[in-house]
Every structure is written in structure tokens, then in C-alpha cells.
Amino acid sequence: MGSRKVTSSEPLDWQGKHVTVAGLGVSGIPAAKVLHARGANVTVVNDGDDARAREQAAELEALGITVRLGDGATLPEGTELVVTAPGWKPDKPLFAAAREAGLEIWGDVELAWRLRGPDAAPWLAITGTNGKTTTTQMLASILKAAGLRTAAVGNIGVSLLDAVLGDEQYDVLAVELSSYQLHWAPSLRAHSAAVLNLAPDHLDWHGSMEAYAADKGRIYEGNRVACVYNVADKATEDLVREADVEEGCRAVGFTLGTPGPSQLGVVEGILVDRAFVEDRHKNAQELAEISDVNPPAPHNVANALAAAALARAFGVPARAVRDGLRDFTPDAHRIAHVADVDAVAYVDDSKATNTHAAEASLAAYESIVWIAGGLAKGATFDELVAKSAKRLRGVVLIGQDRALIREALARHAPEVPVVDLDRTDTGAMLAAVQEASRLAVAGDTVLLAPACASMDMFANYNKRGDAFAEAVRELGS
Structure with missing residues (x-):
């Protein structure tokens, strides 16, 4: 972990600057409007040319913004800066042309980081393959x-541009960031940041696991107070x-075991802090009980410890950690208990x-x-099944790629009924x-945790979870 002093960037003069915004949608449209309002000459390029895109284009053109539909590959002449929607892949021809022209791509x-004011709220930033949204909330x-x-x-809630430029005054922001x-975001410098975990995901976008991890690791660049990592996931510590x-920034680990100095962990059902206390080699601060975490599943306790570490890095007292965890209600379809039917618990983790x-x-x-299956997105299931086999009373498979899971079950859990x-x-x-109800006995949990995307059967994972909950209600009626 190297050290340096990071200074904030100087305010930019946008007047007359030729900016190309790549992509309409939830990030492109606000970016185009914000830049246009600051006097930039904005051209929006978009691959699609459907009815929705034309409607969005008309809204922007009414403001005086140029929009080119159906042509997201060509760099407009005179472009001085490219601002892209995060999902646009780095290998697109537009970006190759921009790099060849020596242009920055944001x-x-x-953009939000560069536009924030001199008294802007510091950012506590969170990324990881799983658990980002829950931990940020x-x-x-x-x-x-x-x-x-x-x-x-x-990546959730209020958009960063709205948060940075709106009338609301914040003391600090909890910022979820995707690898995209x-x-x-080359110049982002957080107060403190956490990488919760790393597992193969979005490799078609990044090109390799190494590139994916490197992008996740950018969240630590220029941290001022703490780089929070997962003790159980060495790759996150490697990124730290x-x-x-910045000089003086510390590495702070979180663990479901007993914490060492400069770590947060669990001791006899208590979440404790040995990082942000006086004489951390001898002392620990009680923060909360596992029962204060909703739900108290192991991975969610890890999320709580990561959130607590970032809050403590910002100087939050222990009591607020406990009260905040008690007040927290997770979003739907995240290990949500739907009902008990005949002493069997039904849990939706769509x-x-x-x-x-x-x-x-x-x-x-x-x-x-x-209950598992759906679109595998190139995933393999042997490791998952091997690790989980001893917990499985039975498996019900649905979806397009269910055969991949069935084959892994045959190899690693042949005795489990499928x-x-x-x-x-x-x-x-x-x-x-x-x-599933026929396979289950009293005390079991019927768990929808598909390990796959939903789009072969449902519009999204929310609809899949809703269908599960409705089926459980019908079962119990």
C-alpha cells in the first residue's frame, strides 16, 4: 500500500467545450443535461434507434442538445471529452477513436466527482461482486x-449527479460503485472504501478476471483514512x-471470526471493533449483537461488519452502529423469509x-x-455444489441452463434427490x-437461490421472487 498526497482537481470551464455523451438512459440523459446547462456543446450518441430512444432524443433536442441515434461507433468531429454510460464496453470503436485522439473518457x-463543489461531502465507497447494495444501505x-x-x-438510490449538484446538503455519502x-472513474478519491468480495462476474465486459479485479481495486486509490477488506477473501487484501x-491511510479487515488488531469481527455473538479504538492490540469496542443484523445470515453479518468499519472510519460512535443496524430493512428478494408452511421455512433469495x-x-x-436454475451466464457449478452438498435435502431445477446444475449434482451430490x-x-x-414442499420435512428451509439470471423465464429477479412468494402463499392457503 503506497502513499501519496492527493489534491482535488481544479474547476473546469465547460463553456463551449465539445463533449460527446455515449448512451441515453439513466446516466447519459442527466449527464447531457448537466453539461449543456454549463455551456458545453453536447452531442449524444446512441446505438439504439427505437421508439423509446427517439422519445428521449426529442426531449434533449428540445433543449438544444444534438442527438445521433443508431450510430454509437463514430466519434463526432471536434470532440474534446467523452462521457460514457458505465455499461458501454471499453472495446467499443468510439473509445478506440477517442484514445487515438488523446481524449479522456469519463x-x-x-463527472460527478469532478463537478462537486469545494465543500462537497466526502464519499464512503463500496464495491464487491455481491452485497454492495445491502452494505451501502x-x-x-x-x-x-x-x-x-x-x-x-x-449504483442505487439517488444518482450521484443529483447528490453532488442538488440543493440537499450532505455531511457524507454512502456510495455503491460497480466495476463498470x-x-x-480515474480520478475518484474516497475518504474510505471497501471491497466486500471478489468472484468471477461480468468477465465478458472486462475481458479477464485480472481486469475485473483491477477495476474493483480502483476504489482504494487515494483513500484518506481506511481501505476496508475481507479477511476471508485474500484477493481483496491484495488489492489494498x-x-x-494518502499518507496515514490504514488497512482494516473484517472477519466472521475473532478479530486481530486493525480488524472488526465477531466474538461470542457480538460484533466488535479492534481497529478504531485506543490501543487496538489490547482493547476492543462492542458494536452490536448478531441479532441486530437483519437477516443474521453469515454473509449479511459480513456486510454489517464492512458497513460498520466504514462508519467507524468516519468517526461514528459505537451506539450508532447498533442503532443503524437495528433500523435497517433489507430490500426485497434478498434472503427474505416469505412464510412458514407446515414447519418448513420458505426463503426468497432471487x-x-x-x-x-x-x-x-x-x-x-x-x-x-x-430451487435453482435459469441463465447461467457462462458459470460452472461444481464448486458451489461440492461446498453445499451436505446441506441439501433435495433440489428442484428450473430454467434454461438447469442441466449444468444437474450434472454438477450428479458429480458431487449423487445421493441428493433432484x-x-x-x-x-x-x-x-x-x-x-x-x-419442493414434497421433498421438505419439518425444520427444513425451501430456498430460492437460483445461482443464475432470470431472463429466460422472468423480466428480472424481482419478478422471479414475486412468483416464488405468490406460489408459497398459494401453498399455504
Whole structure:
């Protein structure tokens, strides 16, 4: 972990500057409007040319912004800066042309960072393959419990541009950042930041696991107070070691075990801090009980510890950590208890759209009937099944790529009964829940943790979770 002094960038003169905004949508449209309002000559380019895009284009053109639909590959003549939607892949021809011309390419996060005022609220930043949203919301809840003006922003909630440029005055921001956003945010410098975990994801976008990890690691660059990492995930600690930070910035670990000095962890059901206390080699501060974490599944306790570490780095008292965790309510479809039917618990973790998330979900229960399957996105399932086999009473498979999971079960859990539903219609979820109920006995958990994306059967993971909850209600009626 190298050290350096980072200074903020000088305010930019946008008047007459030719800026190309790549992509309409949730980040492109606000960016175009903000830049136009500052006097820039803005051209928006967009690959699509459908009815929705034409409607959005008309809104921008009414303001005097130029929009080119169906041509996201060509760099407009005279461009001095490119601002891109985070999801645009780095290998697009537009970016190759921009790099060849020596132009900078910013994402919406970089734009927000550059536009913030001299008295702007510091950022506590969070990334990781799984748990980002929950941890960011937990952090915001803790900060609010400490009486601080804050918001959960970035990849969730309030947009960063709105947070930075709006009338609301914040003391500190809890910022969720995706690997895409970090890729396009070269000058971001957080007060403190956390990488929760690293597992293969979005490799089609990044090109390799190494490139994906490097983009995640950008969140630590220039940190002032603390780089928070996961003791159980060495790759996150490696990113801290490689980061170039401000003088005095510390590496702070979180662990589900007993914490060492400069770590937060768990001792006899208590979340404790041995990082932000006097004489951390001898002392520990009690922060909260595991029962204060909702839900108290192991991976969610890890999320809580990461949120607590960032809050403590900002000087939040221990009591606010406890109160904030108690006040926190997780979003739907994240290990949500739906109902108990005949002494069997039914749990919706439809948000578990990859193997890493499903592994964490499966680790939270002792005896499980697992409902899994969907779009695998190139994933393999051997490691997941091998680690979880001893917890499985039965498995119900749905979705397009269910055969991949069935084959892994045959290799690593051949004794576990499997129901393979050869269906991808939305009604398959009711059949899946009925089959799961037949496999389950009192004390079991029927767990929807698909380890796959939902789009083969449902519009999104929310709709999939809703279908599961409706099927459970029908089962219990």
C-alpha cells in the first residue's frame, strides 16, 4: 500500500467545450443535461434507434442538445471529452477513436466527482461482486443513526449527479460503485472504501478476471483514512496492498471470526471493533449483537461488519452502529423469509443471480431444499455444489441452463434427490414450490437461490421472487 498526497482537481470551464455523451438512459440523459446547462456543446450518441430512444432524443433536442441515434461507433468531429454510460464496453470503436485522439473518457461517477463543489461531502465507497447494495444501505442507516445528513447513492438510490449538484446538503455519502463505474472513474478519491468480495462476474465486459479485479481495486486509490477488506477473501487484501493511498491511510479487515488488531469481527455473538479504538492490540469496542443484523445470515453479518468499519472510519460512535443496524430493512428478494408452511421455512433469495451469491445463501441454513436454475451466464457449478452438498435435502431445477446444475449434482451430490422441471414458463415456479414442499420435512428451509439470471423465464429477479412468494402463499392457503 503506497502513499501519496492527493489534491482535488481544479474547476473546469465547460463553456463551449465539445463533449460527446455515449448512451441515453439513466446516466447519459442527466449527464447531457448537466453539461449543456454549463455551456458545453453536447452531442449524444446512441446505438439504439427505437421508439423509446427517439422519445428521449426529442426531449434533449428540445433543449438544444444534438442527438445521433443508431450510430454509437463514430466519434463526432471536434470532440474534446467523452462521457460514457458505465455499461458501454471499453472495446467499443468510439473509445478506440477517442484514445487515438488523446481524449479522456469519463463515466457518470467521474463527472460527478469532478463537478462537486469545494465543500462537497466526502464519499464512503463500496464495491464487491455481491452485497454492495445491502452494505451501502446499512452504512447509510448507521450514518443517519449518528445524526449525519447522508444518502445511499451511486449504483442505487439517488444518482450521484443529483447528490453532488442538488440543493440537499450532505455531511457524507454512502456510495455503491460497480466495476463498470470504477473503470470509467480515474480520478475518484474516497475518504474510505471497501471491497466486500471478489468472484468471477461480468468477465465478458472486462475481458479477464485480472481486469475485473483491477477495476474493483480502483476504489482504494487515494483513500484518506481506511481501505476496508475481507479477511476471508485474500484477493481483496491484495488489492489494498497494490493501492496508492494518502499518507496515514490504514488497512482494516473484517472477519466472521475473532478479530486481530486493525480488524472488526465477531466474538461470542457480538460484533466488535479492534481497529478504531485506543490501543487496538489490547482493547476492543462492542458494536452490536448478531441479532441486530437483519437477516443474521453469515454473509449479511459480513456486510454489517464492512458497513460498520466504514462508519467507524468516519468517526461514528459505537451506539450508532447498533442503532443503524437495528433500523435497517433489507430490500426485497434478498434472503427474505416469505412464510412458514407446515414447519418448513420458505426463503426468497432471487437476488442470488450468480454462484458466489448462492453459496453465501446456502451457507445460512442447515437443511435445504434448493430451487435453482435459469441463465447461467457462462458459470460452472461444481464448486458451489461440492461446498453445499451436505446441506441439501433435495433440489428442484428450473430454467434454461438447469442441466449444468444437474450434472454438477450428479458429480458431487449423487445421493441428493433432484426434481428436474423441464419448463421455462412463468408457471413453472408454482410447480417448483409444490415439488419442493414434497421433498421438505419439518425444520427444513425451501430456498430460492437460483445461482443464475432470470431472463429466460422472468423480466428480472424481482419478478422471479414475486412468483416464488405468490406460489408459497398459494401453498399455504
